[in-house]
Amino acid sequence: MASAIKFLHAADLHLDQPITGLADIPAHLKETLANAPYRAAERLFDIAISERVDFVLLAGDVVDLDQGGPRAAAFLLGQFERLADKGIEIYWCGGTVDQPDRWPNAIELPDNIVIFPSSMVEQAAHTRDSLTIATICGAGAETRKRNPSDFRCSEDSPFPIALLHGEIDTTTLAAQNIRYWALGGQHKRKVIDKTSTVAVFPGTTQSRNPQEPGGHGCTLVHVDAAGKIRVQEMELDSVRWSLQRVTVAENARLEDLKTSLADRCSKLRSEYSDQLVLAKWRISTTGDFNPQLRSSEWHKELVHWLRNEYGQSANSLWTVALKIDPPQQLPAEWYEEETILGDYLRSVGRFQGDASMALSMMDYVPENHAEDDFLTDLARVSAEARANVLQQAAVVGVEYLARHDNETIED
Ligand SMILES: [Mn+2]
Secondary structure (H helix, E strand, C coil): CCCCEEEEEECCCCCCCCCCCCCCCCHHHHHHHHHHHHHHHHHHHHHHHHCCCCEEEEECCCCCHHHHHHHHHHHHHHHHHHHHHCCCEEEEECCCCCCHHHCCCCCCCCCCEEECCCCCCEEEEEEECCEEEEEEEEECCCHHHCCHHHCCCCCCCCCEEEEEECCCCHHHHHHCCCCEEEEECCCCCEEEECCCCEEEECCCCCCCCCCCCCCCEEEEEEECCCCCEEEEEEECCCEEEEEEEEEEECCCCHHHHHHHHHHHHHHHHHHCCCCEEEEEEEEEEECECCHHHHCHHHHHHHHHHHHHHHCCCCCCEEEEEEEECCCCECCHHHHCCCCHHHHHHHHHHHHHHCCCCCCCCHHHCCCCCCCCCHHHHHHCCCHHHHHHHHHHHHHHHHHHHCCCCCCCCCC
C-alpha cells in the first residue's frame, strides 16, 4: 500500500506586483498594501511548516527578479531556508515572469530547492525514508519547445504529478497517467476534477485589483493511503477587494443611509477581522426620485464618514468608492409638465416605451467600415445597455432642466 502524502501547491505569487486600483492611498494603509504580496507568501510557507507537508510545489510567476530586486531574493532565500530546517522540499517551475533557472549565481539556493528547466520536462523523485512517494514531472513556461504529452511518468511511478505554468487542454489531462496537475498562470482559482486525475490552478496568493475580488490563496492537497485525492483551499490574502451592494429607499435620510451602511460594515468587519477590506459600494434605490440622495454634499459626507468610522486602522474597511445608481423611476407628473423638462422627458419616454425605436450610433460609423469592424461593434447597443442609457439620459435631463424648490443635483 502507498503512503499518504500531503503537499502544498501555489502559483502566481508575483511578489513584486503592487496592489492597484486606488486613486488615493491613505498614509496609514501604505505599508499594508505594499507588503500584502509578501505577507501572503509568508503565510504560504507558515502553512507548509504548520501542516508539516511533504513538499511545496511552486507553479511559476513567483517573482520577476529584475523587478523584485534584493528584497525579493533575500525574502525567498529566508523562506526557503526556514523550510530547509524542517526538511521540506520545494519544487519550482518558471512562469512568464520568473525563470528560476536564471536565479543569480552569486546567491546559493539551499539544497531543498528543485528547479525545473524552462524548455523541457524533467522528472524528480520525492522520497521519504529513502522510498519514492511521488514523482514530479516539471517544466517552465517555454511551451514552444515541448508538447503537453511530454508530461508522462513511467507506469510504475508512485503518485505522478505534473508541475507546469500555462494552459492544458482536457484531452491531455485525460490522456496522461498524471494523478495531480499542479498548474499556474491563472489568477482565479480553478479546480478540474476528473475521475482519475485532478488539475488545479490555485490562483494568485493575493489579489491585486478590483477585477480580482474575493479570497485568494493556495491549495493544500491530501492524498490518502488508497491514493484518493482531496484538495483544500487555504486563504492567504491580507487585503481583499469587495463589491458591496446595498438597497435603500429614495426618500431615505442621510441617517438612514448611514444605518444601512453601518449594518453592512459591522458584518464585514466581523467576517474579515484580520484583513484589510477595500470596499466599493454600489447603492440601488426603490421608490420615486429624490435628488438630494445624489447630492455631492451627501456623497462627500458618506465617504468621509465611512472612512473615518471604519477605515482608520491597518486591518479595517477602506471605502474606495461609492456610487448611487440612477433611480428606477421619476415622478409621473414630471412627464406631464409643459416645460422644457417635460418635453425632454416625453422624448426619452417614447424611446423607453417603444423597444423598436433604435438607439444606435450606426449613423456615426463611416460607410467604408466592415460589418465585423470594432467600430461597428461599439455602435451596437444591447437591450440592457439601451435601458441603462435611457434611464441615465432622463436623470441628466432632470439634473440640468429641473427646478424643484431648492434641490440641486450634482454628481
Ligand atoms: Mn501570473
